[in-house]
Amino acid sequence: xxxxxxELKDIEVWDxxxxxxxxxxxxxxxxxxxxxxxxxxxxxxxxxxxxADGYIEGEFVMVESEHAAMSACIGAAAAGGRVATATSxxxxxxxxxxxxxxSGMRLPIVLNLVNRALASPLNVNGDHSDMYMIRDSGWIQxxxxxxxxxxxxxxxxxxxxxxxDIRLPAIVNQDxxxxxxTAQGVKTLSDDAAYGFVGEYKPMNDxxxxxxxxxxxxxxxxxxxxxxxxxxxxxxxxxxxxxxxTVFKDFEKLTGRKYTPVEKYDMDxxxxxxxxxxxxVETAREVATEMRAKGIKAGVIGxxxxxxxxxxxxxxxxxxxxxxxxxxxxxxxxxxxxxxxxIAGALFNTGTKALLxxxxxxxxxxxxxxxxxxxLFNELQANADAGKVTxxxxxxxxxxxxxxxxx
Amino acid sequence: MLEIRWHSRAGQGAVTxxxxxxxxxxxxxxxxxxxxxxxxxxxxxxxxxxxRVDDKVIMNHExxxxxxxxxxxxxxxxxTSDVTINHKxxxxxxxxxxxxxxxxxxxxxxxAGKEVYTVDCITIANETIGRPIPNTPMLGAFMKISGMxxxxxxxxxxxxxLGKLPQKIIDANMFAIQRAYDEVK
Numbered sequence: 001x002x003x004x005x006x007e008l009k010d011i012e013v014w015d016x017x018x019x020x021x022x023x024x025x026x027x028x029x030x031x032x033x034x035x036x037x038x039x040x041x042x043x044x045x046x047x048x049x050x051x052a053d054g055y056i057e058g059e060f061v062m063v064e065s066e067h068a069a070m071s072a073c074i075g076a077a078a079a080g081g082r083v084a085t086a087t088s089x090x091x092x093x094x095x096x097x098x099x100x101x102x103s104g105m106r107l108p109i110v111l112n113l114v115n116r117a118l119a120s121p122l123n124v125n126g127d128h129s130d131m132y133m134i135r136d137s138g139w140i141q142x143x144x145x146x147x148x149x150x151x152x153x154x155x156x157x158x159x160x161x162x163x164x165d166i167r168l169p170a171i172v173n174q175d176x177x178x179x180x181x182t183a184q185g186v187k188t189l190s191d192d193a194a195y196g197f198v199g200e201y202k203p204m205n206d207x208x209x210x211x212x213x214x215x216x217x218x219x220x221x222x223x224x225x226x227x228x229x230x231x232x233x234x235x236x237x238x239x240x241x242x243x244x245x246t247v248f249k250d251f252e253k254l255t256g257r258k259y260t261p262v263e264k265y266d267m268d269x270x271x272x273x274x275x276x277x278x279x280x281v282e283t284a285r286e287v288a289t290e291m292r293a294k295g296i297k298a299g300v301i302g303x304x305x306x307x308x309x310x311x312x313x314x315x316x317x318x319x320x321x322x323x324x325x326x327x328x329x330x331x332x333x334x335x336x337x338x339x340x341x342x343i344a345g346a347l348f349n350t351g352t353k354a355l356l357x358x359x360x361x362x363x364x365x366x367x368x369x370x371x372x373x374x375x376l377f378n379e380l381q382a383n384a385d386a387g388k389v390t391x392x393x394x395x396x397x398x399x400x401x402x403x404x405x406x407x
Numbered sequence: 408m409l410e411i412r413w414h415s416r417a418g419q420g421a422v423t424x425x426x427x428x429x430x431x432x433x434x435x436x437x438x439x440x441x442x443x444x445x446x447x448x449x450x451x452x453x454x455x456x457x458x459r460v461d462d463k464v465i466m467n468h469e470x471x472x473x474x475x476x477x478x479x480x481x482x483x484x485x486x487t488s489d490v491t492i493n494h495k496x497x498x499x500x501x502x503x504x505x506x507x508x509x510x511x512x513x514x515x516x517x518x519a520g521k522e523v524y525t526v527d528c529i530t531i532a533n534e535t536i537g538r539p540i541p542n543t544p545m546l547g548a549f550m551k552i553s554g555m556x557x558x559x560x561x562x563x564x565x566x567x568x569l570g571k572l573p574q575k576i577i578d579a580n581m582f583a584i585q586r587a588y589d590e591v592k
Binding site for chain 2: 009011013015124146175177178181182183184185279280282283285286367368369370371
């Protein structure tokens with residue numbers, strides 16, 4: 001079956017969802033099994049339309065739930081095809097059991113996770129609760145801060161995930177609505193260049209290779225379970241990051257767009273810095289530039305790769321900073337935030353004695369304004385000047401009612 | 408940085424209008440951003456959409472905006488929601504209404520002393536496109552008030568943006584854009 005190529009302008013005005021769908025088309029994904037959920041629906045809708053219009057040679061599998069969607073993706077990946085899907089929030093929660101199956105079976109699948117709050121109360125808007133919920137599921141996790149990156153990281157994710165040394169599924173995160181439904185200029189690759197970058201899918205241990213029968217998804221009790229899990233963790237800790245670095249370099253050669261596991265902005269001489277994820281990284285960059293004009297040496301760090309966690313890279317990036325704010329867009333529900341804990345862990349055995357404070361913000365799509373960030377950088381500078389954290393270690397940004405602070 | 412806020416009802420095409428405008432502006436080498444507040448939007452619910460335009464890449468993702476232009480594409484929203492929220496002294500308003508600008512400002516005192524332009528995009532859309540979809544006429548009015556582009560360039564660009572629609576609908580939209588351009592006061 002032949003398929004048509006699509007003529008794209010060098011710069012298209014796309015939202016994050018459409019950018020991801022276009023990348024899935026250009027990667028010529030063989031199977032998408034999906035169950036629609038806001039705000040990720042337009043991604044799989046886009047794939048289905050491209051398929052119906054003859055731009056893809058593949059198959060769209062309609063299923064009755066997200067659990068079934070990922071189950072079908074697992075089946076298709078085990079059979080030996082290039083596989084992708086998309087979901088958000090409650091959909092990811094329902095999928096979570098099968099996420100562990102996919103990674104444990106070492107199946108390359110790309111999941112576009114359009115980050116959205118988790119009920120209750122029900123909310124369709126963007127926060128990182130879903131991203132955080134499955135961070136130990138064994139999937140590689142990338143994070144896009146804008147539509148361009150949702151496009152780029154999809155192409156990158158296939159190449160990393162499907163590599164025979166890796167064979168682990170990968171999530172590409174983007175902020176619900178703030179990226180997924182926000183149209184911006186996206187620099188495109190031609191269909192040939194994009195497919196050339198991702199490459200032909202090379203099956204491994206595929207079930208449709210009848211000459212070489214294999215078993216997937218076996219049971220192992222205390223005799224072998226630990227070894228399987230340890231091997232998987234070993235590969236995440238030792239093989240994945242070098243492969244990501246290589247693919248980032250290849251992508252830079254092709255496009256000029258440079259990615260690193262820990263994105264550093266204005267960090268060379270920064271006294272104070274914000275560490276965050278998603279669209280907040282870009283807003284914080286703009287504010288940091290403005291703070292520098294006011295004499296505060298502000299910097300920003302955004303995590304491009306969340307799993308495997310760039311432990312040493314982040315410690316290196318923060319080594320000369322005096323005060324750090326870790327921004328978590330997910331309620332830790334009875335603990336310090338994830339980024340606070342991960343950064344604390346990364347810095348603890350180093351000589352760095354930076355002051356670390358944590359902030360919970362933006363739940364259910366609550367706006368993170370530039371004014372919030374100006375106040376935050378000023379507070380970090382006050383901490384740096386005082387030589388100690390002058391507030392509680394955990395604060396809430398932008399929530400109504402009496403000021404909340406803990407720890 | 409040019410910032411625009413659209414007041415609309417879900418289904419009237421504000422998101423399509425904002426994205427269409429972004430698409431046209433992008434072809435001139437500028438950086439653009441178009442987004443909206445949806446909530447669990449139902450058809451007919453009041454909603455807002457937004458444009459940002461700049462010479463450099465737009466990194467600001469805050470939803471808060473003090474707009475340079477406010478477009479109101481449903482006549483009742485001037486009375487049922489605060490279209491002047493986050494006003495700054497230079498904010499210009501282009502409002503869909505059957506009233507004259509003077510009548511409108513008398514009916515909604517919040518608009519007093521502000522730079523207000525009126526055009527009846529609903530009637531224009533009904534008489535040209537045959538449906539009350541006031542988004543493209545609003546852009547025609549905007550071209551007149553802002554002087555952003557020559558009409559020929561803008562209409563050619565919009566023809567490309569609307570490219571997948573039937574020719575009859577595209578032609579009707581071009582009439583609607585021109586009429587709003589001519590009639591906005």
